[in-house]
Amino acid sequence: MNGLPLKRLVRRLLLLTVVMFAFGFALVPIYDVMCRAFGINGKTGGQYEGSQVSDPTRTVRVQFMSTNASDMVWDFYSTADQIEVNPGAVNQMVFVAHNPTDKPMSAQAIPSITPAEAAAYFHKTECFCFTQQVLQPGERIEMPVRFIVDRDLPGSVRHLTLAYTLFDITARHPPVAQVATEGVQRAR
Amino acid sequence: MSAVIDDDHSHGDDHAHGPAKGLMRWVLTTNHKDIGTMYLWFSFIMFLLGGSFAMVIRAELFQPGLQIVEPAFFNQMTTMHGLIMVFGAVMPAFVGLANWMIPLMIGAPDMALPRMNNFSFWLLPAAFLLLVSTLFSPGGGPNFGWTFYAPLSTTYAPASVTFFIFAIHLMGISSIMGAINVIATILNLRAPGMTLMKMPLFVWTWLITAFLLIAVMPVLAGVVTMMLMDIHFGTSFFSAAGGGDPVLFQHVFWFFGHPEVYIMILPAFGAVSSIIPAFSRKPLFGYTSMVYATGAIAFLSFIVWAHHMFVVGIPVVGELFFMYATMLIAVPTGVKVFNWVSTMWEGALTFETPMLFAIAFVILFTIGGFSGLMLAIAPADFQYHDTYFVVAHFHYVLVPGAIFGIFASAYYWLPKWTGHMYDETLGKLHFWLSFVGMNLAFFPMHFVGLAGMPRRIPDYNLQFADFNMVSSIGAFMFGATQIFFLFIVIKTIRGGVPAPAKPWDGAEGLEWSVPSPAPYHTFQTPPEVK
Ligand code: HEM
Ligand SMILES: [Cu+2]
Numbered sequence: 001m002n003g004l005p006l007k008r009l010v011r012r013l014l015l016l017t018v019v020m021f022a023f024g025f026a027l028v029p030i031y032d033v034m035c036r037a038f039g040i041n042g043k044t045g046g047q048y049e050g051s052q053v054s055d056p057t058r059t060v061r062v063q064f065m066s067t068n069a070s071d072m073v074w075d076f077y078s079t080a081d082q083i084e085v086n087p088g089a090v091n092q093m094v095f096v097a098h099n100p101t102d103k104p105m106s107a108q109a110i111p112s113i114t115p116a117e118a119a120a121y122f123h124k125t126e127c128f129c130f131t132q133q134v135l136q137p138g139e140r141i142e143m144p145v146r147f148i149v150d151r152d153l154p155g156s157v158r159h160l161t162l163a164y165t166l167f168d169i170t171a172r173h174p175p176v177a178q179v180a181t182e183g184v185q186r187a188r
Numbered sequence: 189m190s191a192v193i194d195d196d197h198s199h200g201d202d203h204a205h206g207p208a209k210g211l212m213r214w215v216l217t218t219n220h221k222d223i224g225t226m227y228l229w230f231s232f233i234m235f236l237l238g239g240s241f242a243m244v245i246r247a248e249l250f251q252p253g254l255q256i257v258e259p260a261f262f263n264q265m266t267t268m269h270g271l272i273m274v275f276g277a278v279m280p281a282f283v284g285l286a287n288w289m290i291p292l293m294i295g296a297p298d299m300a301l302p303r304m305n306n307f308s309f310w311l312l313p314a315a316f317l318l319l320v321s322t323l324f325s326p327g328g329g330p331n332f333g334w335t336f337y338a339p340l341s342t343t344y345a346p347a348s349v350t351f352f353i354f355a356i357h358l359m360g361i362s363s364i365m366g367a368i369n370v371i372a373t374i375l376n377l378r379a380p381g382m383t384l385m386k387m388p389l390f391v392w393t394w395l396i397t398a399f400l401l402i403a404v405m406p407v408l409a410g411v412v413t414m415m416l417m418d419i420h421f422g423t424s425f426f427s428a429a430g431g432g433d434p435v436l437f438q439h440v441f442w443f444f445g446h447p448e449v450y451i452m453i454l455p456a457f458g459a460v461s462s463i464i465p466a467f468s469r470k471p472l473f474g475y476t477s478m479v480y481a482t483g484a485i486a487f488l489s490f491i492v493w494a495h496h497m498f499v500v501g502i503p504v505v506g507e508l509f510f511m512y513a514t515m516l517i518a519v520p521t522g523v524k525v526f527n528w529v530s531t532m533w534e535g536a537l538t539f540e541t542p543m544l545f546a547i548a549f550v551i552l553f554t555i556g557g558f559s560g561l562m563l564a565i566a567p568a569d570f571q572y573h574d575t576y577f578v579v580a581h582f583h584y585v586l587v588p589g590a591i592f593g594i595f596a597s598a599y600y601w602l603p604k605w606t607g608h609m610y611d612e613t614l615g616k617l618h619f620w621l622s623f624v625g626m627n628l629a630f631f632p633m634h635f636v637g638l639a640g641m642p643r644r645i646p647d648y649n650l651q652f653a654d655f656n657m658v659s660s661i662g663a664f665m666f667g668a669t670q671i672f673f674l675f676i677v678i679k680t681i682r683g684g685v686p687a688p689a690k691p692w693d694g695a696e697g698l699e700w701s702v703p704s705p706a707p708y709h710t711f712q713t714p715p716e717v718k
Contacts, residue, residue, distance in 0.1 A: 004375075004376075006300060006372060009372055009376065010368060013367075013368045013371060013372070013402060014368070016402050016403070017364055017368075017405075017406050018406070020403050020404070020405075020406035021407070021409060021410050023406075023407065023410075024408075024409070024411060024440060025414075027410075027439065027443065028414075028425060031433070031436050031439060035433075038503055038506070040503060040506070041433065041435055041500075043433075069428075069429065108429050110429065110431075165428065167428065167429030168429075169429050169430070172422065172429070
């Protein structure tokens with residue numbers, strides 16, 4: 001008696017189903033954008049290209065944490081626990097990683113900032129987290145991170161923490177394959 | 189429309205006078221009453237299976253310490269209990285009620301898509317066989333909770349997780365087809381004169397539920413597909429090591445999960461809205477506001493999901509937004525409760541079994557709503573989250589909400605289905621045993637939860653011992669009572685006082701205009717609706 005013919009109605013409902021399935025996947029990029037925009041989860045952005053003028057009147061304390069994800073056996077630590085920085089200035093901290101096993105391994109470090117609302121004001125100009133690390137048995141490397149704390153960092157934030165979690169990704173990115181291209185990797 | 193009627197005739201001729209004989213009747217049936225019956229029986233079997241898993245949980249928690257099962261098996265029990273009750277018991281029960289009652293309520297000869305109806309039912313036994321069989325696989329079945337958070341369900345999952353994912357896909361396809369069928373039936377097959385605003389509320393709430401299903405079941409399918417890809421194809425949706433984020437899982441899951449809890453309650457709202465007027469001998473108070481309140485609840489259910497995730501570290505504005513949006517849901521829900529109470533107000537009430545379940549529904553569901561409001565207070569939820577308080581909350585909305593709604597419907601329509609009156613004394617006994625058992629089981633969980641007892645753990649601190657023992661006794665009582673319900677239903681099917689076409693003098697609706705038991709084919713010519 002009413003409305004659309006059955007076939008057309010069913011086709012529309014099926015279309016809605018497909019759209020919602022796609023929407024589920026669209027939530028992935030949407031989530032990433034939201035995280036960046038609102039600093040959800042302390043996610044930091046990629047490499048920062050800009051530069052800023054240092055503000056000597058203000059200092060912010062930056063603490064460093066290094067954690068191994070489960071099953072990760074490397075030694076992984078920062079060379080200092082914390083530093084005082086001026087917003088706008090470029091700072092550097094060196095992290096150390098050591099592979100104590102007798103096998104080559106690859107690793108990926110994932111950064112995060114606390115408090116999360118400061119994440120959008122923390123810029124990394126260089127970071128070992130932008131690439132993966134491959135260490136030969138017993139090898140030890142120093143890995144720098146260079147960063148700028150934005151001058152617009154809200155005044156309420158006087159203290160922030162940069163935490164890295166180191167994941168063993170040997171299974172996903174076998175180091176053998178990378179040994180062949182090692183020269184290239186190091187040159188980069 | 190004409191296509192549907194043709195379809196019905198083309199294969200309706202050979203058994204126009206009644207069902208085919210033997211097993212093949214059930215395998216091949218496209219009759220909405222047969223399929224409704226199968227859904228209801230399937231749901232009841234799953235209810236007993238999921239219930240027996242709950243008995244294992246309560247037996248282990250009867251006393252502190254580890255006595256009966258290994259912790260690893262305990263985790264499989266909590267997971268399977270939740271999955272089976274949600275997807276196997278509650279959802280199929282409502283689809284069964286929809287199959288039986290929606291055509292009868294709107295004066296349609298059958299569902300709009302009878303063959304798809306058959307297929308969507310038969311997917312379910314396959315899905316649950318697959319799911320339950322994982323319990324016997326090496327490494328055990330799913331053990332990560334019914335919410336299957338990554339990375340528990342990806343990196344750390346037992347090997348059987350792939351079967352779990354496939355089972356969820358099958359259930360999802362079944363639900364979506366069921367929902368499409370419901371929408372097509374309601375929009376296309378109403379009898380002349382049955383305008384949208386004349387439809388019984390059960391039809392309205394199911395229409396809205398069906399849209400919720402089509403909106404969120406595909407998202408659930410998406411999230412398990414992402415898990416599948418993370419596990420087998422090397423993607424990193426939920427793996428931080430590869431640039432993904434486990435918190436993303438929770439967002440996608442709860443985008444499905446919160447509307448899902450309303451999928452489990454809206455049809456019960458609808459059924460109760462028929463039953464309370466029938467036994468109050470008054471029309472439903474505020475029909476129009478009921479329809480709009482249901483719509484408002486459905487809309488709001490899409491913007492509150494993060495109230496399940498207050499503690500994952502969302503920004504303060506986010507916490508506030510989700511807190512207030514969640515509290516807003518209490519407004520349309522309150523409208524409904526107000527209308528049910530007003531319907532009873534100054535009515536000529538009688539207390540047959542369906543009415544007892546319906547009244548308990550209103551009171552106890554409201555208690556669950558209040559504990560929900562407490563949980564919605566973001567700063568307080570930091571204390572309550574993942575404790576037994578949450579378990580108390582959702583059992584108060586689901587057991588006396590969804591399950592009592594289903595019991596009330598079953599007693600209300602059993603005379604129509606079987607042609608016999610159920611035994612009123614036994615029905616009342618079933619009600620009181622369920623009522624007492626359920627409150628004994630779940631009320632103390634509020635207390636242990638507020639005192640900090642974590643959920644999903646097989647052991648607990650000594651201080652919680654007494655309340656847990658009470659909970660377990662109540663749970664055993666509730667569980668055993670449902671075997672009694674099975675007995676009552678079988679007894680009613682096999683005999684009893686013959687039911688008239690309209691056994692409840694205050695009842696309204698087209699379903700009471702056909703004889704009891706309802707003939708195999710009804711409304712072949714549409715009824716006239718004034
Ligand atoms: C006034 C209405 C409601 C409010 C304000 C509300 C609020 C909440 C909140 C805030 C939580 C999260 C608690 C936590 O994990 O810390 C929760 C959990 C839950 N709610 Fe509700 N709720 C309401 C109604 C319902 C209804 C009607 C149902 C189902 C029929 C339901 C089912 C659930 C379930 C199953 C969970 C737990 C999910 C899990 O973690 O396993 N709620 N509710
Ligand atoms: Cu919710």
